[in-house]
Amino acid sequence: MKLGLRLPQRLRVDLQHDLVEAAKTAEAAGYSSLWTYEQLLFAETPIEPYAPPNVPWPESGRQTADPLAVLTAAAVVTEQVRLGTAVLIAALHTPLQLAKQLATIDQISGGRVVAGMGAGWATDGLQAAGATRADRGRFLDETLDVFEAVWGPDLVNFRSPRVIINNAAVLPKPVSKIPVMLAGGAANLGRSGSPKAMERVAKRADGWLPLLTTPGPAGAAELHANWDRIREMASEYGRDASRMEMVVVGNITFTDRLAGPDRSAFIGTLDQIMEDIHTAAEAGANELILDLNLQDSFTNTQQMLETAVEIRERAPAS
Template identity: 80%
Template structure:
């Protein structure tokens, strides 16, 4: 199983220097991929908790730098690592400009982009761009339709609720096929499992981006069961399920002492975090994204990168 690292976008990051330093350090340390995430704003009194039942929004989320700008900076200073979004919220973007932006970054990077998308969950974030929770699924489906059209051959023609293109060139095209991965749908997210989300992944995505929240054999079994279900459905749609990727997200929170048996995955000491990395591997993950953006005690990106390198070395050992 490969390891990826989420780039620093959080409050306190020196965007002029830290993004480039993190990208270079991660590639040199052997990380296979670099990832960004999207958070548009930080509500003072959120309509929904960060995670059920009442997990508060992290203070570090008060700044989340633009994911594609950060990914572009990483593309310029790296050569081999894949560059992914985990995830962009489809309802926050108009489809054609986003397709064009992703294709541009793919050209800059020489064909290393992965487009990770999600439907979103926060009403505060969605309504800031004129969307509602009811729009989430149809906006995501429309985004996938537009990607298929504008990344294909010119002239492009497509009609959807928000997009009308009648025989036009839409350039640049991606340097190579951009894998489109989707988040959501898992039963271990703290939110209920969504058959519609799993079906969308099986029918349309090149891979799945779930969170791992339950540690140990139970977490591995639950994640593997959902992944097997997705691949079985994909086969039923006539797709080659063996070409789909499972890339698990690990949101790390370190503790001074070992966390108890009721802990969430990726919460605990370094030894426990390494155990959770192996749990993701046992679940059948092709890759795991290590996210250290939640660590408020990091005094600098340099400290974060020291821990990232240590995690990479421990996991490899």
């Protein structure tokens, strides 16, 4: 199983210098990919909690630097790592502009972009972008349709409720087909999980971006079963399921003491986090994205990178 790292986008990040340092350090340490995430704003009284039943939003989440700008910076200073979004919220973007942005970064990076997409769940951000929770799935499907159209050959003709393209050239094109991965899709994965989301992954995506929430063998079995079901559905749609990837997301929160038996995955001591990395591998993950952005205890990016390097060095033994 490969390891990826989410780039620093949070509070106390020096965007002028830290992004370049993080991207270079992660690639040199042996990480296979670098990822960004999206949060449009931080409401003082969010409509939904960060996680059920009532987990507050991390203070570090008050800042989330623009994911595509951050990915572009990483593209310029790296050579080999894949560059992904995990995830972009379709309803926060106009589809054609997003397709052009991703294609442009793919050209800058020499063809290393992975487009991780999601429907989103935070009402505050959706409303700020002129969308509602009811729009989420429809806007995501429309965005995927636009990707297929404009990343294909010119001249492009496309029509949807929001997008009309009449016999037009849409450039630049990606270096090659940009893999599109989708988040959500299983009941154990929180708000975004649903049979509809699972079906969308199976029918339209090149891969799945689930969260691992349950530690240990139970979590591995649960995730593996959901992944098997997605690939079974993909085969039923006539797709080659063997070409699909499962890239698990691990949102890490360190604790000073051993977390109890009822803990969620990726919450605990470093040793417990290493156990969760092993669990993701046991579940059949092709890759695991480690996110250290949630650590309010980190006072600077250097601390984050030191921890990331330590995890990368210890991971083979897990």
